Amino acid sequence: MNKPEENLDDDIVIEMTDEDGNTFYYVEELVIPVGGENFALLVEIKDDEHEHGCDCGCEDDDVIIAKIIVNADGQEEYVEPTDEEFERVQAAYEQLLDEEA
Numbered sequence: 884m885n886k887p888e889e890n891l892d893d894d895i896v897i898e899m900t901d902e903d904g905n906t907f908y909y910v911e912e913l914v915i916p917v918g919g920e921n922f923a924l925l926v927e928i929k930d931d932e933h934e935h936g937c938d939c940g941c942e943d944d945d946v947i948i949a950k951i952i953v954n955a956d957g958q959e960e961y962v963e964p965t966d967e968e969f970e971r972v973q974a975a976y977e978q979l980l981d982e983e984a
Contacts, residue, residue: 897925897949897961909947915975921951922972923961948972 895911909925916922927945948969949961964972 896928897923899961907945912946913976914951915948915972915979917968917971917975920968922964922968923949923951924976925949925961948976 897909897911899907899909901907908928910928911923912926913924914921915924925947927947948964950964950968952960952962954960
């Protein structure tokens with residue numbers, strides 16, 4: 884995973900490249916502190932390349948959880964959490980949703 888690329892109307896935009904070299908852009912929707920570490924809820928920014936109403940799944944939100952670390956240069960970087968970290972963040976997020984309901 885990659886570091887923040889730019890701000891888009893005060894939103895932090897993250898550029899990520901998968902193992903096949905495909906680039907995706909995400910906006911940081913929420914930061915969830917868990918166990919003294921921060922995790923980001925990232926929502927993919929969709930482009931408008933083709934018509935909606937298709938059945939390709941393009942209207943589905945692609946949401947991921949990333950761990951926020953500080954790299955050797957002192958910059959924030961987004962990395963994949965361990966399975967255990969993911970489960971803890973998921974539980975914390977569900978608790979947040981329950982509190983808001």
